[in-house]
Amino acid sequence: MESFGNRSTRTSAMEDQISRVFLRRGSAFDAWLTATTVQVAQVLLTLPHSFAQMGLASGVVFQLLYGALGCWSCYMTTSLYADYIWILDSQKLRKENHIIQWYEVLEALLGRWWKALGLLFNCMLMLSAATIQLVACGNTVWYINDNLDKRTWTYIFGAICFSTLFIRMARNYHLWMFLGVFMTSYTAWYMTIAALFFEKHQNAVHTGPTSSVEYFTGTTNIIYTFGSHALTLEIIEAMDQPRKFKFVYVYAILYILTLTLPSAISVYWRFGDKMLEHPNALAVFSPSKFKTIAVILMLAHQIIEFAAFIVPVFAMWEKMLGIHHSNNQTIKYFARIPIVLIICLFALMLPFFGSINSVVGSFLSSIAVYILPCVAFMVIRQHEESRENAIEQPPIWIFNSWVGVYCINLGIVLWVAIVGMGFGAWASMYSLFHKVERFGLFSKCFECNKL
Template sequence: MAPSKTGGAGDTDGIVGSYGEMQEQNLKIEQLQNDDQPTLGGRAKALLWHGGSATDAWFSAASNQVAQVLLTLPYSFSQLGIASGISFQLFYGLVGCWTCYLITTLYCEYRARKEREGHDFKNHVIQWFEVLGGLLGPYWRTAGLVFNCVFLLFGSVIQLIACASNIYLINDKYDKRTWTYIFGACCATTVFIPTFHNFRVWSFFGLIMITYTAWYMTIASIVHGQVDSVKHSGPTSEVLYFTGATNILYTFGGHAVTVEIMHAMYKPAKFKVVYLLATLYVFTLTIPSATAVYWAFGDRLLKVSNALALLPRTGWRDAAVILMLIHQFITFGFASMPLYFVWEKFLGVHKTKSLPFRALCRMPVVLPIWFLAIIFPFFGPINSAVGALLVTFTVYVIPCAAHMAVYRSSYARINAVFKPPKFIPSWVVMYALNIFLVLWILVVGVGFGGWASLTNFVRQIKTFGLFAKCFQCPPRGVHSPPPPIKLT
């Protein structure tokens, strides 16, 4: 199959030689295989288990982007104030879409070049560090591998912490550390999910769950009304302000798994549009819920980072807690899956077809996640620390810098798979935008954000200690009094 270059500015399919043709062929082969399955169970499995369409990717991107951060955004609003909170959400959301576009472009460039050389990725999941290594060399590969793996490691840790924090709201029979043990064992079952191609049903229900929780928080806060003597003091200090801003930066840094989700698509280059649409939908969940909860409870959020802990105990709230628990299990799978792939490649079992064997090989990845969740059980502050030190480089700085490095020569720009989008008039403007974003993230995100987040994080350690048995736990029965107003 002779590769021939096509595509350019405005080519949303990103078809480049054999790359696009192979994707279409794989789709036809899967359809034929599904048609050959005579049983109803076989067809149901194909419907629920195999997903590679743009719609599947949209569900994955949208449900993975917010997760437990939805519960800490009101806490960020109490640190920032409403005006800054909404402004930072819009800004970092759009910046996240831009860097996702850059990652998509570099993925297509890498894959097109490799396929011209005869590489076959049918049984190999391409990852971000491989894209960097293939385009820019071993130093970039190492940087991408380290930052991405450490970020996803702590991203998985945060999901376990959030699970324990949420279940404690409806069952305080056990402390949060014990619940972390329990949910660590539950989340370990994600080792049996082969790839992102098999997240179709999980992503679909995950988005429904996060949508319910967001609108429950919004409506319940409005119905509850403002607490007595409510105050909206934020921002009150530089530490709190930049901590809140960095938590929002972390919120829209969910595309550390962009390449893996994209690789599971039949037409991966469409992901740049998919992610934009997913971000716009996420805005409809995060902005109303964070604003409503902060309006109702004000400065009380400064001492309670989980917004659900402030809402009165009702069946509606318990439903939101349970749905968030399930959603966090799904998000744990999203965050840990790239780590499983890296570990499989290190062991040399990535292309092994035996799923039980691969699952057994993946188990050691879960253990450090479990252990770290027990050491640092600080729901809320850990989000900001991870955002300042890891998300900044993984999701924002490295993609911008890598894109400039890949297309630094005129030859590379002339032969690029994607030219600058229509709203960018030239490569010069594209470089200027990337340079501005790198400087902004380094100064505001890493500099001020890192200082503020680590200061706040150290305060939590001094207050509660490492291996805290129950972080921000009120006495039993105090955190869930009978509500003065019930939703009906």
């Protein structure tokens, strides 16, 4: 009996430990789930197209580069967040159930003009990211059911997305994030295995970059792929130990690279230049039950990611209306309706799968995710007092050097400004205008005759 009791105790302890790791909201694992889920969904399907635009070598290098830059910009954001939290705690100003967002950190540390920049670009980026998920739903489902056109499918999934009105906050979203990681992983490895072993495409040609427009359009799609899409603080705010997020995000990026690199490389290797015609990689795969499962899982993931992006926008909107701390959830639900309607309108107006990613990456991701955090950090840390009192000191791998931090920040700002906002914006807008000229606004079925 004693042995049985000990065994029961050990079993109960193990169950409690598993429960804490996998089910407890606010844990580091929970943050990893969220960061990984929101990092890549439909963009996974566009990367083989980007590789065809850029060539294999450039595609791999740019993924590794922007993965690293995304980790660094996340580190800058968390460093400034730590300073802000210290101010709130020291002055006992922290409010219960208040979700701290990036623009509030900028306002407290740099003033109202920086607040306006943070609010504008983060809000626009998250609205655009949510719009992209809705466009992807209408586009992706068509590959397993073309009885309805893509615009009609967008109407249907737009109606489904209205259910996100009833999500209160990020902590209410744990299980869905767990499923999101599984869904992305299945789709990535389905494409990899199917491309390597089951799909047959003779004499695939790999031209590589065919024009500067194609090349820089591809680079901006990869810019959009990384950087947490301006959700860094919203994920941190759901954590019990926020300072761990800088490590959590690195692990998330490393895992994402195990999905994006094999799938993009294998699909491009198998189909070559054919991918230039298909922004959605699922278009080139033969019908099968495994493809159907991948489409269904991606649709579910895109709805999950839609909600992940829209909930922080709801919080911003509620703060502007002065109802963020209200206990009346019904008022909040009704106040959120215009946000979802605006997203549905833009998804129907610009249903150009892939091209939208590049435009958002060049204009919004470049500024909100990479440039703004690095510039804000340099401005704040220009004073010796700020450097001495900083909660996060420079990392040991650059010898705890503030000069090293400034050099990295300046390099990121210049690179992203020139390559992302400069050449990338020119190329992505040229591509988008070409699509609008060819298919028109509110296109009924974008690229439905290419299969």
